[in-house]
Amino acid sequence: MTAAVSQHDPKASAALAGHRENDTAAPLMEIRNLYKRFSLSGDFLEQLKFKGGKLVREQEHVHAINGIDIDIRRGEALCVVGESGCGKSTVARTVMGLLSPSQGEIHYDGQRVDHLSAKELLPYRRRMQMIFQNPYASLNPRMTIQQTLEEPIRLHHPDWSKERVRDQVRDVMDSVGIDPDWGSRFGHEFSGGQRQRIAIARALAVDPEFIVADEPISALDVSIQAQVLNLMMEAQQKRNLTYLFITHDLAVVEHFGTRVAVMYLGMVCEIAPTGTLFAKPRHPYTQALLSAIPRLEDDRPQHIRLQGEVPTPVNLPSGCVFHGRCPHANERCRQEVPALIDVEDGARVACHGVEEGRL
Amino acid sequence: MRENAMSDTIVPGRWARFRDSYLLYSFKRDLVAQVSLVLFAMLIFAAVFAPWLAPANPYDLAQIDIMASELPPFWIDGADPQYLMGTDAQGRDLLSTILYGLRVSLIIGFGAVLMQAAIGVSFGLMAGYLGGRVDAFLMRLADIQLSFSTLMVAIIVGALVKAIFGGATFSEYAVPLLVLIIGLAEWPQYARTVRASVLAERSKEYVDAARVMGLKSRRIMFRHILPNTLSPIFVISTVQVANAIISEAALSFLGLGMPETHPSLGSLIKSGFDYIQSGSWWITLIPGAVLVILVLVINLLGDWLRDVLNPRLYKG
Numbered sequence: 074m075t076a077a078v079s080q081h082d083p084k085a086s087a088a089l090a091g092h093r094e095n096d097t098a099a100p101l102m103e104i105r106n107l108y109k110r111f112s113l114s115g116d117f118l119e120q121l122k123f124k125g126g127k128l129v130r131e132q133e134h135v136h137a138i139n140g141i142d143i144d145i146r147r148g149e150a151l152c153v154v155g156e157s158g159c160g161k162s163t164v165a166r167t168v169m170g171l172l173s174p175s176q177g178e179i180h181y182d183g184q185r186v187d188h189l190s191a192k193e194l195l196p197y198r199r200r201m202q203m204i205f206q207n208p209y210a211s212l213n214p215r216m217t218i219q220q221t222l223e224e225p226i227r228l229h230h231p232d233w234s235k236e237r238v239r240d241q242v243r244d245v246m247d248s249v250g251i252d253p254d255w256g257s258r259f260g261h262e263f264s265g266g267q268r269q270r271i272a273i274a275r276a277l278a279v280d281p282e283f284i285v286a287d288e289p290i291s292a293l294d295v296s297i298q299a300q301v302l303n304l305m306m307e308a309q310q311k312r313n314l315t316y317l318f319i320t321h322d323l324a325v326v327e328h329f330g331t332r333v334a335v336m337y338l339g340m341v342c343e344i345a346p347t348g349t350l351f352a353k354p355r356h357p358y359t360q361a362l363l364s365a366i367p368r369l370e371d372d373r374p375q376h377i378r379l380q381g382e383v384p385t386p387v388n389l390p391s392g393c394v395f396h397g398r399c400p401h402a403n404e405r406c407r408q409e410v411p412a413l414i415d416v417e418d419g420a421r422v423a424c425h426g427v428e429e430g431r432l
Numbered sequence: 433m434r435e436n437a438m439s440d441t442i443v444p445g446r447w448a449r450f451r452d453s454y455l456l457y458s459f460k461r462d463l464v465a466q467v468s469l470v471l472f473a474m475l476i477f478a479a480v481f482a483p484w485l486a487p488a489n490p491y492d493l494a495q496i497d498i499m500a501s502e503l504p505p506f507w508i509d510g511a512d513p514q515y516l517m518g519t520d521a522q523g524r525d526l527l528s529t530i531l532y533g534l535r536v537s538l539i540i541g542f543g544a545v546l547m548q549a550a551i552g553v554s555f556g557l558m559a560g561y562l563g564g565r566v567d568a569f570l571m572r573l574a575d576i577q578l579s580f581s582t583l584m585v586a587i588i589v590g591a592l593v594k595a596i597f598g599g600a601t602f603s604e605y606a607v608p609l610l611v612l613i614i615g616l617a618e619w620p621q622y623a624r625t626v627r628a629s630v631l632a633e634r635s636k637e638y639v640d641a642a643r644v645m646g647l648k649s650r651r652i653m654f655r656h657i658l659p660n661t662l663s664p665i666f667v668i669s670t671v672q673v674a675n676a677i678i679s680e681a682a683l684s685f686l687g688l689g690m691p692e693t694h695p696s697l698g699s700l701i702k703s704g705f706d707y708i709q710s711g712s713w714w715i716t717l718i719p720g721a722v723l724v725i726l727v728l729v730i731n732l733l734g735d736w737l738r739d740v741l742n743p744r745l746y747k748g
Binding site for chain 1: 645648
């Protein structure tokens with residue numbers, strides 16, 4: 074996370090990872106020191122400004138992602154949680170190549186993929202797919218379901234016969250619980266839950282191994298959310314999928330996630346196995362976040378009220394991005410950016426307080 | 433589409449979907465649209481079948497009788513029943529000339545719009561979808577193009593062609609030249625409209641889904657985005673057809689368009705204009721009335737289409 078960590082050589086990083094995870098299997102996806110900035114200042118002419126009688130060039134950026142390191146292991150469901158605007162969706166879109174990173178690297182199955190051309194990326198496109206948030210916008214309104222589902226198969230298997238493509242579409246529609254005879258209908262003839270099933274079918278149509286799901290159930294009716302979630306878990310078991318699951322719903326995380334990464338203002342504050350994180354949150358922000366889950370039991374202490382607002386990602390605070398709202402912040406927190414450090418039970422926390430044993 | 437669409441297993445075909453559509457429903461309740469469509473269809477029919485409908489061939493010099501020039505239409509004394517709408521100054525049957533002229537006007541109108549659409553839609557798609565420098569370049573090009581009026585472009589191109597190849601060549605290739613001139617002069621209308629719709633569509637998730645799939649930009653633009661921007665394209669097409677016909681008439685009236693041996697409605701109006709003071713008003717006014725009706729009818733249809741396809745009013 075800090076400059077010190079980001080600048081160390083890859084060998085040390087690999088050794089660290091091996092030590093940390095105690096398993097020999099390489100992670101399916103590695104996100105290394107990823108940054109993403111969006112310019113707010115427009116083109117070159119709009120950046121020129123008069124300041125104190127001088128012509129200066131000013132550029133402002135939204136710092137959506139500020140150096141994150143995440144490994145996604147094969148077969149797991151890594152959930153990314155955080156409040157609105159913390160960069161969760163930007164991570165998902167950058168990982169899928171919809172946005173190009175400002176800095177940092179993305180490795181898939183050992184290969185660096187973030188700088189590949191569209192053509193070189195094509196074999197990876199078949200292996201990694203995405204499910205979107207809004208099922209009302211993610212299906213092309215002018216295409217039938219059959220056309221929508223056939224398109225990725227035809228693209229990635231140009232040598233398949235018509236019958237084989239059709240069979241594959243039938244199989245995948247069956248597997249998400251959509252009647253294959255409905256193929257000639259349009260997306261707008263279906264309900265939100267059914268559309269999201271179709272969107273999942275489109276992602277599964279090319280038999281991927283890695284799926285990025287960007288808040289796939291938050292636009293759905295509560296009664297449908299569980300169905301779609303179960304469908305995704307079923308698909309994970311049957312097809313041995315790996316998920317990167319973006320959500321803000323902590324109940325879903327507890328049910329679905331193998332590991333959880335908590336994000337705040339474009340940084341990962343804590344990443345831990347789901348059970349560990351919920352049983353023993355270490356980062357002050359995670360503690361505040363978890364205490365906000367409404368529970369039936371009444372014997373818990375009052376939930377933690379954070380002071381103030383999330384700072385703007387245009388002017389990042391110095392040091393730890395959370396220091397302005399953290400009840401335990403000291404001078405070091407205001408100066409130095411905390412790195413993710415290993416603590417027990419496979420958890421990693423970016424907090425000076427935890428490192429110093431204050432918390 | 434409908435609430436019960438899920439329960440029955442019969443999938444509605446294209447025709448059934450059209451029969452149930454809001455488009456047809458609103459057409460059935462709009463008298464102006466119905467009358468406009470009937471008139472428009474009649475004019476198109478008359479233009480397409482002009483060689484069979486017209487009593488004489490105005491291009492055939494052997495059929496023209498200079499002695500029969502400036503005869504009035506049938507309801508005025510001194511008319512020859514052979515010439516229903518009278519004759520023009522050269523003795524051509526006015527009805528036949530109008531039918532052939534309508535044909536020329538419509539060919540130029542539709543041809544120019546096809547050309548505008550071809551250039552404008554591809555530029556608009558590229559500008560909107562690719563963005564950045566491509567967008568800036570194409571839109572500045574559109575701005576520059578819009579700063580020349582159609583007439584100015586036509587005068588320059590017409591003068592150049594006449595100077596280089598001679599007036600005879602210009603007359604021979606007048607139709608494709610006018611299509612080219614009007615097509616080139618007005619493509620920015622399409623490009624801007626399409627770009628605006630593309631910008632709205634591009635941010636929708638189905639475009640992201642197509643990109644994640646690995647589809648090529650061209651396929652995403654033409655297969656995914658273009659079909660969803662068709663409504664505004666249809667609406668401006670109707671307006672642009674009317675505009676192109678008017679532009680052609682204006683050019684012909686100024687002597688920069690169709691030659692009088694091969695007249696469009698505009699050049700017919702011009703050729704009769706010299707005789708309006710001498711009492712032969714019909715040579716100008718009858719083709720003028722046909723032109724007005726044609727353009728009015730197209731504009732009324734465009735208005736209706738705009739109302740129907742307006743997403744804010746649309747309740748499909």
